[in-house]
Amino acid sequence: MAGNSDPLTPRAKLAVTAGKAVAAASRAAGRGSGSVIGGRVALKLDPDLLARLAQNLDCVLVSATNGKTTTTRLIAEALRAAGPVVSNALGANMPAGITSALAGGSDAKFGVIEVDEKYLAGVARDTDPKCIALLNLSRDQLDRAAETRMLAENWREGLAGSKAVVVANADDPLVVWAASSSPNVIWVAAGQMWKDDAWSCPSCGGVMQRPGDDWFCGECGFRRPTPSWALSGDHVLDPHGSAWPIHLQLPGRANKANAASSAAVAAVFGVPPQVALERMYQVQAVAGRYDVVQFEGRDLRLLLAKNPAGWLETFSLIDPPPTPVILSVNARSADGTDTSWLWDVDYTRLTGHPICVVGDRKLDLAVRLEVANQHFQVCENLDQAVQLCPPGRIEVIANYTAFQDLRRRVGN
Structure with missing residues (x-):
């Protein structure tokens, strides 16, 4: 947990220094932020570096097909109410980019980390997160990404027995199936506009029934869990039934859903919904999106x-x-x-x-x-x-x- 003595071995410190030097050289050569190449070099020098950097942090991992960069930003803003945050805000979301980001946050209390869907299980093993947010799964990069149900299975196996609190979207059957292996899940009714990747039951392959906003499998009984948090119009409903207004500078229903999930995550870290949602208003654009x-x-x-x-x-x-x-x-x-x-x-x-x-x-x-x-x-x-x-x-x-x-x- 935060506040421990310096966890970095001499080898780890050398790896961090070398990674930063390579990243700086890459930036100077005009090749982007350098975070990925810097992280790769650092991990070559110390393969356990990500775990070492994370051990003094309370981490939250954010994974999804869509919305993870924005949600990572919203959660980071909310948690700054409780202490300094380090985050891979530019979206470098594989182990090298994550390692680079954490290496730059020596005084941080919280790590808010966007993770590519394919790397979630491994990053969760390395960072021992306090919370994992799962937003949605849909088809993407068809030539190289696993089929969505395979990704859900990968999540399900990787999260089984995890000590993390999993904050998961109750409206996406693939996410629900993936999260159901975890002993501690907080369900959020965040909505699901795109349904074409969830017409067959991820548990048994049967046909999903979708009356209204509900869903269930008519063959094996797999069904939508009862959410404790919900997006309702322009408000987030918390587990006590209180409605908190969402004021965002970011447009659209999807970002309100991201804010609802972010408020649920913030509450895991002790930041109340009103404070969390007020802080989210600061986010105007995310890596150029919506500018x-x-x-x-x-x-x-x-x-x-x-x-x-x-x-x-x-x-x-x-x-x-x-x-x-x-x-x-x-x-x-x-x-x-x-x-x-x-x-x-x-x-x-x-x-x-x-x-x-x-x-x-x-x-x-x-x-x-x-x-x-x-x-x-x-x-x-x-x-x-x-x-x-x-x-x-x-x-x-x-x-x-x-x-x-x-x-x-x-x-x-």
């Missing part, structure tokens, strides 16, 4: 959507027609090279919006929009797309590396 930037005389709102569930949530928060929309899709290794997921996105929700299409895979996206009967123009680059739009607001939706390209272009 509004001026570019070529227009106001571009930058929105990240990496997979079908994320696109569905993003469509729900854009301004109504005739606000122009620019869509950008790449298929580089960090995005996943398989673009077949575009066919799972309901692009008819963009009807009435003028659409411009850019990015490495603009022609894949154009074919998909053509089939969805959307009016669009294919553009060479962002500059051309923006010039086709009238002055005022433009919604710009991009997947992962396309989003990074956009941020560089607009100087964000």
Whole structure:
């Protein structure tokens, strides 16, 4: 727990120093933050470094397909009410990036750590977290990510017998199945807009019944647990039935759901809902997401959507027609090279919006929009797309590396 003497051996201190030096050199060479390469070097020198860095921290791990970076930021803000926090706020969420982040937080009391879904079980073993937040599981990066039920199984096995308090979304059957192996679960009714990865029962393979907001398997009886926390409109309901208003600068229902889960996590650490939710208001943008930037005389709102569930949530928060929309899709290794997921996105929700299409895979996206009967123009680059739009607001939706390209272009 926090407050112990320095846990780092001479070898660990050398590993931290070397990792920071490599990260600094990488930044100086203009190759990004350097956190991943720095973490890799440090872990090579001391394979137990992550565990050593975490042993003086009360840690919370956050994992999901969508929303983990934002939720990590919201939880970090809430826990700062109770002490200093170290967090991998830039989203480097595999062991090397996490190790780098923790190495920079020597005075911290809490570690708030976003974890890639595939690495959750291993990071949980290393960091001995006090709390683990599980938000959702849906299809993503089809060429290399495990099928969602396999990921859920990986979580279920990795969390079995864990001492951590698991804060889990009661509305996602895959998350419920994964979390049910844990002895101590707090269920949150955070909602689930995207349901196409949860029509068969993760426990027995039977068909899921979904009356209203409820769900259950008609064959084995696996069913939605009773939540103790819930998102209700613009409020979070706590286990005592009190309703706490959510005031966020971040848009959309999904971020209210993230705030509800974050309030439940904060309560595990003794931060009351009112304090936690007030602090969450400070978060304006997360690694550029939701930022509004001026570019070529227009106001571009930058929105990240990496997979079908994320696109569905993003469509729900854009301004109504005739606000122009620019869509950008790449298929580089960090995005996943398989673009077949575009066919799972309901692009008819963009009807009435003028659409411009850019990015490495603009022609894949154009074919998909053509089939969805959307009016669009294919553009060479962002500059051309923006010039086709009238002055005022433009919604710009991009997947992962396309989003990074956009941020560089607009100087964000």
